[in-house]
């Protein structure tokens with residue numbers, strides 16, 4: 001019998017880990033599945049699934065979404081987001097056991113698909129003395145009161161952007177990034193980078209990098225079956241190492257960082273999660289960000305758009 005495709009089931013929100021978060025100390029000989037992931041887990045998914053999963057021919061964002069891809073194995077309908085169940089006591093217990101001082105929101109879904117729930121979870125994380133770090137593509141932008149609540153909770157908000165996104169989508173993401181920064185929030189542009197063949201995408205990418213404010217470069221990982229593989233200079237790409245057995249895989253290819261020389265703006269090479277919470281990277285920019293780019297200067301005049309045009 002064929003396995004049916006199903007949406008995510010709503011389950012209690014717990015701290016979780018990906019393979020790259022598993023504590024390796026003293027456990028290097030064990031297969032990853034048998035290491036104590038939960039003791040070092042510092043990620044949480046208030047929402048599983050993401051509407052972005054339906055873009056790029058069902059591969060997710062232009063770079064090809066790793067989460068969307070891996071959920072195919074479990075026959076999950078990734079593009080329908082499902083809010084999980086908040087049981088505050090359970091989550092508090094997980095947080096007590098977590099040695100890290102920050103928690104990443106968004107592994108198998110976009111937390112922005114239920115901002116109210118995400119903010120409730122962020123409040124509990126903050127009460128535990130840790131910094132909430134929320135990663136979103138802003139398919140559903142937060143309201144201004146929600147932005148203020150996040151700023152008050154000291155949420156580090158990462159908004160992912162790349163040069164292959166449509167102009168309205170990028171403008172809206174930049175607009176919210178600026179709004180968040182203007183009210184004192186720690187807003188980070190998470191710029192997913194490529195080595196493009198054509199000068200136009202290269203120019204857009206350079207403009208985004210020079211946009212102003214804190215930027216975290218995230219080199220794209222691509223599968224060669226992704227249609228956007230044809231838009232990159234393939235000779236510059238090399239196989240990406242897997243986190244599960246540390247070998248190179250020919251499934252995912254990367255060209256590495258194009259700008260910063262390190263994936264994370266603060267030069268941290270140890271943490272694979274790029275939190276941007278270290279003191280040197282948490283400089284909140286002045287409300288009036290200097291726009292170095294000509295391309296997105298009209299961003300302040302754009303009306304709010306509810307659903308992004310992608």
Ligand code: SF4
Pocket residue numbers: 050051052053059060061064065066067068108109110136137
């Ligand atoms: S926004 Fe994130 S979770 Fe959603 S499809 Fe894109 S990469 Fe995947």
